Amino acid sequence: MKNIVILISGGGSNMAAIVRCAQRDAWAEKYGAQIACVISNKADAKGLVFAREQGIATEVLDHKAFATREEFDASLAALIDRYDSLAAPALVVLAGFMRILTPAFTAKFAGRMTNIHPSLLPAFPGLHTHQRAIYAGCKFAGVTVHMVTAELDHGPILAQAVVPVLPDDTADALAARVLTQEHVIYPRAVASLLSA
Numbered sequence: 188m189k190n191i192v193i194l195i196s197g198g199g200s201n202m203a204a205i206v207r208c209a210q211r212d213a214w215a216e217k218y219g220a221q222i223a224c225v226i227s228n229k230a231d232a233k234g235l236v237f238a239r240e241q242g243i244a245t246e247v248l249d250h251k252a253f254a255t256r257e258e259f260d261a262s263l264a265a266l267i268d269r270y271d272s273l274a275a276p277a278l279v280v281l282a283g284f285m286r287i288l289t290p291a292f293t294a295k296f297a298g299r300m301t302n303i304h305p306s307l308l309p310a311f312p313g314l315h316t317h318q319r320a321i322y323a324g325c326k327f328a329g330v331t332v333h334m335v336t337a338e339l340d341h342g343p344i345l346a347q348a349v350v351p352v353l354p355d356d357t358a359d360a361l362a363a364r365v366l367t368q369e370h371v372i373y374p375r376a377v378a379s380l381l382s383a
């Protein structure tokens with residue numbers, strides 16, 4: 188089995204979309220892949236509830252318990268390794284995981300770690316993407332799935348989806364429109380990596 192480990196920090200709706208897609212499209216039979224674990228850096232992340240309901244193993248690793256970013260990332264990497272399958276490298280899927288990663292961590296999972304970012308990269312890396320797109324007068328916004336490299340919100344683009352920015356849009360309204368597309372493209376992008 189190819190083990191997929193999904194990292195979240197909050198609602199986990201992208202993680203849920205991936206889990207549902209894996210069930211619906213029988214990733215176990217099709218790709219020999221399973222969602223082995225959902226890890227959150229926050230104990231109260233709502234997504235953990237969904238994962239547990241689905242019978243998926245969950246882990247919490249609170250970043251506040253670590254003195255440095257390096258120590259947290261080293262423990263996180265060790266935790267992920269526990270779900271690394273022997274037969275094939277695990278895919279690490281960042282789904283609303285709101286942490287800046289150290290170079291050692293990104294190097295360790297190079298080529299097998301993906302992220303979803305709510306903008307049309309390379310535009311608007313970082314935070315507050317929707318408000319920044321509205322302030323900039325963008326007529327279109329969207330979402331990007333990319334491989335993770337050492338540089339924040341960079342790395343080879345796997346998939347993008349575009350939505351219109353409507354007159355009088357608020358950041359929340361735009362975020363909700365983008366999120367519906369996130370749920371479409373992220374499972375698809377993961378599936379195409381598994382089938383490659």
Ligand code: GAR
Pocket residue numbers: 195196197198199200201202234282283284285303304305313366369
């Ligand atoms: C999503 O919009 C995702 O693109 C974004 O956080 C949200 C998480 O939602 N990620 C980032 O901003 C990463 N820089 P979810 O927890 O419901 O999937």
